[in-house]
Amino acid sequence: MSGISVIKPRSDVLKRQDEIVSSLKGLLSARSLVIDEAGRRAFETDALTAYKRLPLAVALPQSSEEVADILCFCKSNDLRVVARGAGTSLSGGALPAEDSLVLGLSRMNRVLEVNLESRYIRVQTGITNLGVSNAVAASGFHYAPDPSSQLACTIGGNVGMNSGGAHCLKYGVTVNNILGLKMVTMNGDIIEFGGAHLDGAGYDFLPLIIGSEGQFGIVTEATLRILPKAENARPMMIGFQSSEAAGACVSAIIASGVLPVAIEFMDRPAIKVCEEFAQAGYPLDVEALLIVEVEGSKSEIEALLKKLEDIALQHDPSVIKLSQSEEETAAIWKGRKAAFGAIGRLADYYCMDGVIPLSTLPDALNRISEICRKHNLRVANIFHAGDGNLHPLIMYNANDADEKIRAERCGEEVLELCVDLGGCLTGEHGVGIEKRELMLAQFNSADLIQQMRVKSVFDPDWLLNPGKVFPLETQESYLSSVR
Amino acid sequence: MIVQAGEQGLPLEICGSRTKRCIGRPMQTAGRLSTRGLSGITLYEPTELVLSAKAGTPLDEIEALLDESGQELAFEPNRWENMMLTPAGAPASGEAPATIGGIFATNSSGPRRVLRGSARDHLIGVRAVNGLGEIFKSGGRVMKNVTGYDLSRGLAGTWGTLAALTEVTMKVMPKAPDTASIIILNLPDEAAVNAMCAAMKLPYEVSGTVHLPAEFVTRLSNPDIAQLGVSITAMRIENFPAAVSRRIAELRERLKPCGEIYQLDHDRSRGFWTDIRNMSFIGRGDVPVWRISIAPDRAPGLVRTLRNHTDCHIAYEWSGGLMWLELPPSTDAGATIIRRVIAEFEADAMLVRAGQSARAAVEVFHPLTDANMALIRGMKEAFDPKRILNPGRIHAGI
Known part of the structure; x- marks a missing residue:
């Protein structure tokens, strides 16, 4: 896809490239700096691979102090900065600008402190999401947010996008699981927010920074809440002949007072692809499948599953299947978490991330099908049903220019539908460049101006992660009004 | 307007x-x-x-x-x-x-x-x-x-x-259909914080922990509890009935070494936590009250240091991570001492209650960099x- 315009590089900065690189060499060791073209190519895109921009240089610092030095340098040289964790953003959140320095945090991946008594872990933000859970697994703890990319994605990226995952119905998303952050501002100040304690009194910058898509500062350390692992967890699969029935079942489960840790939904095309990939035993002859997971002791799980089964039976399920072993449970989740990759083997796809009020689910699915039919594109639906977070995967052929444009237009219409139904453009992937121009569908200009004023508090020169989040024209008119 | x-x-x-x-x-x-x-x-x-x-x-x-x-x-x-x-x-x-x-x-x-x-x-x-x-x-x-x-x-x-x-x-x-709580009597502050932290490390989803000194216990609305005359440490489970019974039993077993343990069933448990939520344990009047948020395992150290400088009565919530302190009246409501001691610990302190003159004269919210x-x-x-x-x-x- 190439329909989204990318921010233009500033020619005066490009002209100074040699001078800037030579100054960076004085500032950073050879290991901390990537300036050759082949090296920089590795940083030219993220998981929204249709967009590529070769950055001017890449810095790979090892400490907050080094980050502070780099940001001071960038500020005095009017150099844009794009923070990068593992580059798994699906919305182009880590896409560089050609006149920018990429600041990669991959070398800052240490665990700094584990405190089981007070139930937190302090890490550098280049550590992977799974790396955090692994660091405390032997002690019987875990870090709750679990994005599908958890093997690769970093805590820094999770903080940037306020990532969720399949299990956030019960445990919340990133913002609900962070106690403290250390952030370096464009002034080179290293500032602590929160700490190892819960809520202080007064202003709380954490929720502003979390989800700010790297536009407020560079977050170098995080203190994360860790939780004791549940005694056991067991999923149940419920198949239906219509998505209406599946949607009604989800509503009934939530209204019943049982709060599963996860309620995941897949439609027929998604089930087929995931089953081929993971051999998880998904039923293939259903239109919609729910994976519902509960936790507790063995007897508690039995009782909860019985209750869920009773609810499901009132919605005409065609199959109900309980996981019978830990291996089966692992396979069920493997299939679900590998869904994006599995579909990627079939076709290029555009992964949407809209959210809808749950009551509109059947209507939403029908209208998504209509939109995709209109554009003559196939779609597979996979989503976090408990919280209404849809991931329609719109399949297209990247080598067909027309189809790429149609897929992009189709995606826009799906997201506009989500907003029309009372939902929002993005539940966990972030705005990035992908949904930037759609922001006016959800917000009016007063809403966006208030957000941009907050951005200016942290980054008055708008050097951090440029060209993201706000429609380009809106950004320009705001900036010209304040300058 | x-x-x-x-x-x-x-x-x-x-x-x-x-x-x-x-x-x-x-x-x-x-x-x-x-x-x-x-x-x-x-x-x-x-x-x-x-x-x-x-x-x-x-x-x-x-x-x-x-x-x-x-x-x-x-x-x-x-x-x-x-x-x-x-x-x-x-x-x-x-x-x-x-x-x-x-x-x-x-x-x-x-x-x-x-x-x-x-x-x-x-x-x-x-x-x-x-x-x-x-x-x-x-x-x-x-x-x-x-x-x-x-x-x-x-x-x-x-x-x-x-x-x-x-x-x-x-x-x-x-809302969980059932709830019950356990109460341990007469634990010193540090042992109470340790017991509450131990409970939170278990996979039973303890949904409330509080330790009240004897002075605060007398203010609770349940007369049986108010008359105990000793400190109490309470922990709550909320779930469906079978899970509440099992988890309470597990908790009692794990915390047995802490001493005598009593149980509050559904209604009495609800009543007790309503008191906690309503701050009934804090006395009326204008004795200064502070709110301190800290990593739970650092709370006992902070309190030891603080007690070298002043008398205080402290309630601990959030497994020790939230403290409500009553301090003796003074012109600065204890701000000088609190701020000096807390500087050595990573914590957040707010002066919640004090006369208007004290609140106007000192930093009420935690001073920042x-x-x-x-x-x-x-x-x-x-x-x-x-x-x-x-x-x-x-x-x-x-």
Whole structure:
């Protein structure tokens, strides 16, 4: 896809490239700096691979102090900065600008402190999401947010996008699981927010920074809440002949007072692809499948599953299947978490991330099908049903220019539908460049101006992660009004 | 009204029912803008776990409606305004009842916060008016939403200094059908914190922990407990009945080495935690009260150091991570000592209750670094450049 315009590089900065690189060499060791073209190519895109921009240089610092030095340098040289964790953003959140320095945090991946008594872990933000859970697994703890990319994605990226995952119905998303952050501002100040304690009194910058898509500062350390692992967890699969029935079942489960840790939904095309990939035993002859997971002791799980089964039976399920072993449970989740990759083997796809009020689910699915039919594109639906977070995967052929444009237009219409139904453009992937121009569908200009004023508090020169989040024209008119 | 105040340069007190008027820094304002008239629940979808209400809606009204569908506010709003009641039980300044806007503006979370998160965690959308009189919205009615910056949660805990909330949308949760609690008697503070931390490390989802010294226990409403004459350490389980019984039994077994353990069943457990949430353990009057938030395992060390300098009675919630301290009356309400001691620990201290002169003279909220304060000033500038909304409520000049 190439329909989204990318921010233009500033020619005066490009002209100074040699001078800037030579100054960076004085500032950073050879290991901390990537300036050759082949090296920089590795940083030219993220998981929204249709967009590529070769950055001017890449810095790979090892400490907050080094980050502070780099940001001071960038500020005095009017150099844009794009923070990068593992580059798994699906919305182009880590896409560089050609006149920018990429600041990669991959070398800052240490665990700094584990405190089981007070139930937190302090890490550098280049550590992977799974790396955090692994660091405390032997002690019987875990870090709750679990994005599908958890093997690769970093805590820094999770903080940037306020990532969720399949299990956030019960445990919340990133913002609900962070106690403290250390952030370096464009002034080179290293500032602590929160700490190892819960809520202080007064202003709380954490929720502003979390989800700010790297536009407020560079977050170098995080203190994360860790939780004791549940005694056991067991999923149940419920198949239906219509998505209406599946949607009604989800509503009934939530209204019943049982709060599963996860309620995941897949439609027929998604089930087929995931089953081929993971051999998880998904039923293939259903239109919609729910994976519902509960936790507790063995007897508690039995009782909860019985209750869920009773609810499901009132919605005409065609199959109900309980996981019978830990291996089966692992396979069920493997299939679900590998869904994006599995579909990627079939076709290029555009992964949407809209959210809808749950009551509109059947209507939403029908209208998504209509939109995709209109554009003559196939779609597979996979989503976090408990919280209404849809991931329609719109399949297209990247080598067909027309189809790429149609897929992009189709995606826009799906997201506009989500907003029309009372939902929002993005539940966990972030705005990035992908949904930037759609922001006016959800917000009016007063809403966006208030957000941009907050951005200016942290980054008055708008050097951090440029060209993201706000429609380009809106950004320009705001900036010209304040300058 | 805000536009007019801005034109005249007259600051406004932004409030709901003013129940927390005696908390925070005292202010002088020319006018008052109460959201009390903005009342009513505008959306409630039990199957989506979401509720919207105008900011002036009484908290009680919301909780009563949720209760009808077996749901609740999982953060169990803390009623710290109750400690401002006069000895006769009359509100010192407020015109009760507390409003939902005030709950989010002050980020008031109660005992269940330790398991289920804070008020701000449950705030998913707002409509508000900034200091220029401009109406803006943020977030929405769905619980997962990363569209743009999260101004909603960013406004939680700002005490009306950035914007006047007009409507709030929150995530609600199913209410557990059953509950029970265990009570351990006569544990010293440090052993109590250790026991509460040990309980929170178990996979039983303990949804409330509190340790009260004997002086505080006498103020509880359950006469059997109030007459115990010793400190108590309580822990709560909420779940469906079979799970409550099993988990309570497991907890009793694990904590057996701590000493004698008693059990509060459903109704008595609910009554006990209502007392905790209502801050009934804090005495009436004007003895200074501090709120300290700290990593639980650092709490005993801080208290040891503090007791070298002053007498104090301390209640511990959140497995030791939240302390409510009663200090002997003094001209600075104990601020000099608290601030000096706390500097050696990573913690946040707020002077919650003290006479107006003490609150005007000392820093009520935790003092911050210059870099942090620069950001707070920047935020004020971004929302309320004319300093109209609750000026000086948290920090002087902001």
